[in-house]
Amino acid sequence: MTAPPVAVTRRGGLPAGVRNPWLVFLGRRFARLVVSLAVLVTLAFLMIHLVPGDPVRAALGLTAPAELVEARRESLGLNDPLIVQYGNYLSGLFRGDLGVSMTSGVPVVDTIGQRLPASASLGLSAFVVIMVSAIPLGLAMAVLTRGGRRRGVELGFTSTSAMIAAIPEFLLAVGLIFVFAVTLGWLPVAGRGGLDSYLLPVLALSAGPTLVIARIVRVEALAVFGQDFVRTARAKRLPPWRVYFRHAFPNALTSTLTIGGLLLGSMIVGTVLVENVFAWPGMGMTIVQSILAKDYPLVQAAVLVYGLAVLLVNLMVDLLLAVVDPRSTIREA
Structure with a gap:
């Protein structure tokens, strides 16, 4: 009678022949x-x-x-x-050579280098606002409306978020300018200056994605609240914050990050219209002007910049998903 085969392991605990x-x-x-x-x-x-x-x-x-x-x-x-x-x-x-502008004769790299920082600062500001606002808002709404409680709050949140999220960014930007810049005179109409010049364009870019991601977080969190491990955590009389943030929140992130990554990718493209509404001296105005002038080397460079930004956002989302749910890496191996 032969002895059963023994699995040969290698350093790191993985069986021999199995890749990391x-x-x-x-x-x-x-x-x-x-x-x-x-x-x-x-x-x-x-x-x-x-x-x-x-x-x-x-x-x-x-x-x-x-x-x-x-x-x-x-x-x-x-x-x-x-x-x-x-x-x-x-x-x-x-070599870092994107060609020469057909209209101005200036190297495209120089034009991109002048305009990209303004667009990057605007996009990153909107991204931070979305991440800082959407996840806590979605969790708060899930806690408030769990188990069918506070129907009025749920109806008000879902209706308001759906209405605002359906407004195109450029139309929301025009409305914000009319109310806060023209009518009330609280904020500048256009241009890039101090911190106050960021408020309206960042709000126009982040309002819709924030509410959409908050709704996704709320739905996912409500589904997680009904799981056995959450009920077990409550039965142990753990503090509510620990139940929500330590046990429920990580398990609600998978779908949120997946759909949020798609929304952020579309938001990058949406900055083109918003920048033109606010006369923001970034890539948005450069793209429109180069298209009207048929300056194709500049258009090519802009397509590469925005396409690369979308690809990097998707890569970041995939990496975050792998950190949150390591089982996805095992399945792909």
Whole structure:
């Protein structure tokens, strides 16, 4: 009679031949990021070739001499074969060269470097407001309305949040300007100045996502409150704050982070319209002006910047989900 096989383990407690699930998870996530970046870069490159018409002629004007247009095309390398242009484009990206603006002749990197900090400060401010406000608000509403209590509070919260979240960011921005800047005169109408200039654009960007995420937190928290481990924690007479924040809150985060990541990704794109409403000197105004002027190198750079921001937000959400629910890494391994 042979002895049963003994599992050979290696350092770290994993059986021999089993890969580290965290390494597998991180490897797959970064591989997806690289593939997504490759697709994004390719689409941004093809943009200038798929749009009907001659971008150089559009940038210089219909009355520009043909010799000037041809010289401009030659200087930009647009007369080279497509594969050569693509190789030069990738080479420029690795060197940090995004090309030259067709209208101003200024390197695109310089324009992005001047405008990106304003957009980044606005987007990060809105992100902080959303995270600091949405999760506590959702938990508070779940505690107040658990077990069918306070129907009036629940109805008021769900109705108000649904109404505000349905308002587009640019329309909410116009309403905020009319009330707080034009009518009351409390805050500046437009431009980037002191802290008071951030209040209205940050509120326009964060109001909808805050309420949507708060509703998700509330629904998820109510579902967790009915679980056996929460009832057991209450039976042990643990302090309420410990029951809610130590036991219930982490288990309600999974769906919240997943949907919240999608909302934050859309919020990044929504900053384009809000910045134009408030005449914010960021990437939003640059994108609109470059589209109107058919300045495709600048449009390409803006697409890359915003696309990369959305990809990084999604990567951060995936990493946070893995920290909150480590079982997801094991399943992927």
